[in-house]
Amino acid sequence: MTTGLGFQSEYVINHLSCEVIEHDEFTVLRTPDNPNYYFGNMLALKVPLHSKSRSEWQQAFQQAFADMPKVKHETYSWPRCEQFNANSLEDFAKDHFAYEEDHILTQPRSTFTKPLTLNTEVSLRPLTSDTDWQQWMQLSIQEMNTEHDESSLRPYLLAKRDKYRKLEARGYGQYMGAFAGERLIGYAGLYHLHKIARFQSVHVIPEFENRKVAKTLLTRLIEQVNPHVETLVIVADEHYHATLLYQSLGFQVTERQCSLSWWPERNQQA
Secondary structure, eight states: OOOHHHHHHHHHHHHOOOOEOOSEEEEEEOTTOOOOOGGSSSSEEEGGGSOOOHHHHHHHHHHHTTTTTTTOOEEEEEEEEEEOOOGGGGHHTTTTOOOEEEEEEEEEEEGGGOOOOOOSSSEEEOOOOOHHHHHHHHHHHHHHOOOOOOHHHHHHHHHOOOOOHHHTTTSSSEEEEETTTTTEEEEEEEEETTTEEEEEEEEEEGTTTTSSSHOOOHHHHHHSTTTOOOEEEEETTTTHHHHHHHHHHTTTEEEEEEEEOOOOHHHHHH
16 A cells, blocks of 8 residues: 555545555545545555656546546645656646645654643534534535535535444544534544544634634544554645644644645636
8 A cells, every 4th residue: 555644544534435456656545435535536646746647647547437437526646755846737737726735744642742721611522413413514514615516515525424423333433523502613533543543624613713622622532542543643734724733732744745636616716
């Protein structure tokens, strides 16, 4: 399997339903029950992006997902290295691909130190009821619908909800909510496989930002993670302030990961 921790931890989240197919120059990750999941249906590159043309990568992607006609997007991911040639992005930019740079942040579980101050105003508990997950769905749509149509978001999020519930039912982790009364105001998931645990979707609504809610959620999840876990992993946008929050909790940038994604709405937004 591709050795980057970003890809390895993606498999942690998806291992119950995904397929991994190795090729010499890339690894294919497929999630048949969620074709709208970009990073669950992608090519993880083992060679530099510039080693192939845009059309060659597109052909490889189309061949990998030829039997999954509901996959309408393209996603390519690779660990960033010193040999990265930014000029190789130009052809993708012409076709309106979204380019992202992520930090892969890690911390040994044994070195985590509980922060001295946490939020005591909200209550924390796992998402369990249909009402909990309906609130999660609504907040997730509000967070993501600036670039995606709700018609494509809903089946994607429903499949993710079902995946999280299956992971929890089999003892692989949990999705924790922060509540003000019965109102969901923040959430995060943490799931493990073997010795790696990967966080999912750390989010707090704007009204409750800067009140240590995210830090409190992360702390509770780490405290309750399976004792066999050795490495905690978070993937965060390199240019977003959350990466500094994670570093304040002791996480360190271990790798940098790049990705290119295209989906039908991208042409309308360009």
